[in-house]
Amino acid sequence: MALLVQKFGGTSVGDLDRIQGVADKVKRFRDQGHDVVVVVSAMSGETNRLTELATNIQKQPTPREMDVLLSTGEQVTIALLAMALNERDCPTRSYTGGQVSIITDQAHTKARIQQIDTERMRADLDQGRVVVVAGFQGRDAEGNITTLGRGGSDTTAVALAAALEADECQIYTDVDGVYTTDPRVVEGARRLDKITFEEMLEMASLGSKVLQIRAVEFAGKYNVKLRVLHSMQEGPGTLITIDDEDVAMESPVVSGIAFNRDEAKVTIKGVPDIPGVASRILGPVSKANIEVDMIVQNVADDRTTDFTFTVHRNDYQRTLEVCASVCEELGAREYDGDGKIAKVSIVGVGMRSHAGVATRMFEALAAEGINIQIISTSEIKVSVIIAEKYLELAVRALHSVFELDREPVESSDVKAV
Amino acid sequence: MALLVQKFGGTSVGDLDRIQGVADKVKRFRDQGHDVVVVVSAMSGETNRLTELATNIQKQPTPREMDVLLSTGEQVTIALLAMALNERDCPTRSYTGGQVSIITDQAHTKARIQQIDTERMRADLDQGRVVVVAGFQGRDAEGNITTLGRGGSDTTAVALAAALEADECQIYTDVDGVYTTDPRVVEGARRLDKITFEEMLEMASLGSKVLQIRAVEFAGKYNVKLRVLHSMQEGPGTLITIDDEDVAMESPVVSGIAFNRDEAKVTIKGVPDIPGVASRILGPVSKANIEVDMIVQNVADDRTTDFTFTVHRNDYQRTLEVCASVCEELGAREYDGDGKIAKVSIVGVGMRSHAGVATRMFEALAAEGINIQIISTSEIKVSVIIAEKYLELAVRALHSVFELDREPVESSDVKAV
Numbered sequence: 001m002a003l004l005v006q007k008f009g010g011t012s013v014g015d016l017d018r019i020q021g022v023a024d025k026v027k028r029f030r031d032q033g034h035d036v037v038v039v040v041s042a043m044s045g046e047t048n049r050l051t052e053l054a055t056n057i058q059k060q061p062t063p064r065e066m067d068v069l070l071s072t073g074e075q076v077t078i079a080l081l082a083m084a085l086n087e088r089d090c091p092t093r094s095y096t097g098g099q100v101s102i103i104t105d106q107a108h109t110k111a112r113i114q115q116i117d118t119e120r121m122r123a124d125l126d127q128g129r130v131v132v133v134a135g136f137q138g139r140d141a142e143g144n145i146t147t148l149g150r151g152g153s154d155t156t157a158v159a160l161a162a163a164l165e166a167d168e169c170q171i172y173t174d175v176d177g178v179y180t181t182d183p184r185v186v187e188g189a190r191r192l193d194k195i196t197f198e199e200m201l202e203m204a205s206l207g208s209k210v211l212q213i214r215a216v217e218f219a220g221k222y223n224v225k226l227r228v229l230h231s232m233q234e235g236p237g238t239l240i241t242i243d244d245e246d247v248a249m250e251s252p253v254v255s256g257i258a259f260n261r262d263e264a265k266v267t268i269k270g271v272p273d274i275p276g277v278a279s280r281i282l283g284p285v286s287k288a289n290i291e292v293d294m295i296v297q298n299v300a301d302d303r304t305t306d307f308t309f310t311v312h313r314n315d316y317q318r319t320l321e322v323c324a325s326v327c328e329e330l331g332a333r334e335y336d337g338d339g340k341i342a343k344v345s346i347v348g349v350g351m352r353s354h355a356g357v358a359t360r361m362f363e364a365l366a367a368e369g370i371n372i373q374i375i376s377t378s379e380i381k382v383s384v385i386i387a388e389k390y391l392e393l394a395v396r397a398l399h400s401v402f403e404l405d406r407e408p409v410e411s412s413d414v415k416a417v
Numbered sequence: 418m419a420l421l422v423q424k425f426g427g428t429s430v431g432d433l434d435r436i437q438g439v440a441d442k443v444k445r446f447r448d449q450g451h452d453v454v455v456v457v458s459a460m461s462g463e464t465n466r467l468t469e470l471a472t473n474i475q476k477q478p479t480p481r482e483m484d485v486l487l488s489t490g491e492q493v494t495i496a497l498l499a500m501a502l503n504e505r506d507c508p509t510r511s512y513t514g515g516q517v518s519i520i521t522d523q524a525h526t527k528a529r530i531q532q533i534d535t536e537r538m539r540a541d542l543d544q545g546r547v548v549v550v551a552g553f554q555g556r557d558a559e560g561n562i563t564t565l566g567r568g569g570s571d572t573t574a575v576a577l578a579a580a581l582e583a584d585e586c587q588i589y590t591d592v593d594g595v596y597t598t599d600p601r602v603v604e605g606a607r608r609l610d611k612i613t614f615e616e617m618l619e620m621a622s623l624g625s626k627v628l629q630i631r632a633v634e635f636a637g638k639y640n641v642k643l644r645v646l647h648s649m650q651e652g653p654g655t656l657i658t659i660d661d662e663d664v665a666m667e668s669p670v671v672s673g674i675a676f677n678r679d680e681a682k683v684t685i686k687g688v689p690d691i692p693g694v695a696s697r698i699l700g701p702v703s704k705a706n707i708e709v710d711m712i713v714q715n716v717a718d719d720r721t722t723d724f725t726f727t728v729h730r731n732d733y734q735r736t737l738e739v740c741a742s743v744c745e746e747l748g749a750r751e752y753d754g755d756g757k758i759a760k761v762s763i764v765g766v767g768m769r770s771h772a773g774v775a776t777r778m779f780e781a782l783a784a785e786g787i788n789i790q791i792i793s794t795s796e797i798k799v800s801v802i803i804a805e806k807y808l809e810l811a812v813r814a815l816h817s818v819f820e821l822d823r824e825p826v827e828s829s830d831v832k833a834v
Contacts, residue, residue: 057497057504058504066496068492068495069497069500071491078485079482080470080486083474084474084475086479086482087474096485099562131813145513189811297609322684
């Protein structure tokens, strides 16, 4: 008998049939004796419909009023799901974020949760009720409605699980778990039974967009057991858990291969090797609202150096324009770029204790004749930039070299409750 | 410089253009220096859309959840109207019913307002903001969302006006005021500059459905000046005001002619004239959820009496069925009915001090050869039941006899602010 927080996103509650399906699923957990708090998003399409209404009235809608408007999306879903559960003789009460005292700061449309009062939810659970809470929203200290920004429903679920000290926070999605890599690229891609928060963060930020990064960070910080599951299929999903020694010891060296096609790189050559150069290059870039991903600067040669960074491909042309003026101002020799690159990364907490992992990666790529343009590493990740055309080949080669298609030797003791 | 509460119904905010129009209107009042609190309904069609979603999930939706669902309708409107006003450099904040502490009882879907805390609205008004409040909704003492039932937005507006001690509560509708009778029946029907609450109540309940009766009662009780205006035309509308001596003295004898086509009458003949008979007849009728309008019992004759009442025409057949068994049980002689009748009433506080008003009415009808089937009177109203086919003729005759097509002699000092 566990306390579960279950989150269903917009697609999972996309129409009345789906909502009925979610009600069936929740009722099964209740019938097994679990206490359940359900967090739901707006029905898919609803947020866009409301946003369009707003932008027809104000090009830049007042953020405070945008939150009043958008928060109605989840409010419709909680009412309908509560009705569906009541219809199944499963006593249920629905609440907006504000009603269960999800207190946030005042940053409308991108608020951060500061505090949650669980008294009301606990009272309902104690009386055998299912509690349905609107994701993505809260209220500030003065009672104004706030929203957490897109994808905030994951964060709501994790925050509620932390506040309620739930046994598990289950995120229902349209995939049945986290994979060693994208199954559309590698046929042998395998669902992971478990993964650490850190690995998940590296995987998520690199394009395996199963969960909102913010929710994973939150779960790691408050040690909430997070599980990714399919909303319409049965299965244990993937457990995202704390990085303790046991997990690390048992982990395979590499857990997954992440990749990202949407990158472009820019290199400024012959930059004077003096302090403050990096900020004089990246300052104007970030001022232009361009987000930078990888940054690489090699050792200086002849008192000048080369400075490379990557950006989203949509920002490539604008980045080149910024670089033209930066190059002139700094007295750098020249700049050039490439809009047809891709990033491939191997991720795994096991790397920490295993030397030579990067070498095996580079050898595998070399064996396929793939040239590495940039390398960047962290404790649990090695990323390389290669020409985009080699992406699939590289991912398949690495997936095979690190034997990700084989089940790990240890028998998994992690099962969905 | 007045404090105005302005209410715009579902049709007045039916689409984005209409909402822009409402914003223009509100801004004009602001620019004149008035403080404005706006109450809005859900965009027309929205409540039906949401209700359909609910009934597809639950035949009898849980009332508490129905309120969570339906209250989103007005919440969308307040946000959009606040955006439109902000876009016009008219600083505005929107609030749900719960946010401005419209506290109701716990009767979900038909809650009654118990208390309103005006502190928050006053603070906004003091800072020069327009306050936009969602009509039709509130919250109970525990913070659950409640709704006031259909048409509740009028009640919200009046209640806010009472709590804020507003100078006027303006109800914007699709008519430009209250008329002496239906202009579709009588060409000379004239807009009234003012009318008393009591007259308005009699007019409204008799079919001139400009305002919710409940809102008029509320306004009368708390002495809120109520004005009915057209949402898309300019004009002073009709002021509904307290029935003090001055108003009554200046009032014409009859203020308006109300009528209702949807009536049917049933007569039980030869009922034993003993105590308790009325309740033994009407008990089974109300138990069958049939609402009774007029009730007439004449003096007994030969220890039996005739008992007549009217019902909505939709309930006529069911009423006859109830009467069959009642008739047998009471040992009454027989029963019959007529489904093709209409009710015509003259309404006016002036009647109180003028004898012979009823006689003038009866003479006017006799002059047109119209037979009166039933008569019922109150302090400020005389109603008759006639054959439906004479309805238009009767209304025109009475409108003319009581000179309602002429402007009253007194010059009106009541103007829209």
